[in-house]
Amino acid sequence: MGLRTYFIDGTGVSIPDTPAMQDAFGQPTNQTPGGGFPVARVLALFHASTGLLLKLITASLRSHEVAQAALTHDELQPGDVLVGDRAFGTFAHLAVLVRRGLHGVFRNHQNRIVDFRSGRPHAVPGSHLAHPGLPRSQWVRSFGASDQLVAWYRPQSRPVWLTVAEYAVLPRLLQIRESAYRVIRPGFRVRSVTLATTLLDPVAYPAESLANLYRARWGVETNLTHLKTTLGMESISAGACLYTVRSGFAANLLNIGRADAS
Template identity: 40%
Template sequence: MTLRVQILKDKFSQSLGLPFKELLPSSVIEQALSELKIRYYRRLFDPIVTLWAFLSQVLDPDKSCHNAVSKAIAYLAEQGVEIPSSDTSAYCQARSRLPEKFLENLFSQVGKSLEEKVEIEHLWCGRNVKVIDGSTVSMPDTLDNQKAYPQPSTQASGCGFPIAKIGVIFSLATGAAIALCIDTLNTHDIKLARNLYQFLNPLDILLGDRAFCAYADLVSIKNRNCDAVFRKHQARKTTMRKGKIIGSSDKLVTWQKPKKCPKGLSKDEFNALPSTITVREIYYYIVVPGFRTEQVSLITTLLDTTAYSTLDIVGLYGQRWDVELNLRHLKTTLGMDILRCKTPSMIRK
């Protein structure tokens, strides 16, 4: 058994296209197991082999469990050792035994290790930028999945598939996802975002679209010693009659605290909000021949015009599209727009 496990570990760690040796070596996995005090029997599919097999299964065009087990058998056959059964039961049970917290910790560790390798010249104005956005994923129509992530209410029962909404934060410097949360379809993007702010590091800059541009969220981000660059929410009108002009198409504006407690905030959280905040508003125009000229207004907490010029911030918001491309890559290129697991726990994993 020990020989077969070692053969699989060596094969997975050296496989082309699978960066386990650099990003997720066995030493990192063993440390995560030790921190969570996870004990396991000496099986062929121990947590390390199971995790690598699971990841290679997700990356493979053929995402079936049978294909994952067949790969392990092929690796062992090359070495002339005893071949295990081709039945997928042992592998599927091993996947289900992997704790979600274990995978969450590894996910976080990989993102941090990538960011530690980023040189200062790849940062924006010397600071790390994180991009946030939301998306959806579909899954098999099982009773458990429907209960955890119900299908859209506009669809008749039995005529749709369970859908979950995900919120993701990517690092602009590395392109890697560093934080993720999952909830039901009718969850607003801003609720997902509030679950993700805890993963920001001091001095990070959060970049997002208009869905995240809310008074309470700007305050929360500033309280974490971070800054934000969002597109202005459509509910707020743009006028140059208010505010202090600090440059061409650039001004400082004082926002008043909402009169009513917004949805998603408790009374205590609402009462703790300051009566006013000062933000910077930048607007510019997108002119495309043959199309109506569009005005874009940006709201940011970066008030220093010397360190963060108007053009720098406008150029930074242009990179927000990277989050759309990253999500499209995960969902379309990796075939993860429709997940294949039949239980909510495996869907999250």
């Protein structure tokens, strides 16, 4: 598509069970107190074409992934495209990207209703009437059977990672393109993947190109697996200190860079 593209994804890393680690990172809620290990949330930003790791962020397990994703925006330039899974496809994140001149291609969240019928009705945010089964977006234009332009309403509740002032400047309506494609695998049920993107021009950015771009994102999981193994991040030794985890394993990352350059 001629645009610089970046993949973003997150993973969890088990770390030593010490009071400092528990306080800093926490542990999964399905673990009984004293019966598990704390887990650090790790977010990685990769260059799509080269696989180069540009930024690695470690944070509390209970931190918001989108809040960490916002910390990667300074690595991008106007016109760049950020591609990620459904965790990053929120109204606030997409609106922030647009304000910075950036683009996003994310999988639609499973709780967001998408209806590709032309002129279909929609629920009105803040209305006292119940609208079960109706999308919370306003239909604008159809580009194809499973490709359309809609307007998302700004949620009434502010995400915690934005200040009141930051949220107030976001638009009440945000134009988003919703595009779906089918995944066909022999022996498996056909499933549909719906994308939400700020790449609104169907001529410059055909639906098939969007699908191919998101398919390529799956390679980031391989990159993360390799990263965890190479950096020794699958589990951190008991001797590790809080600084080692918070530093994003920078020393090991630097050693890998030196090895690649030699």
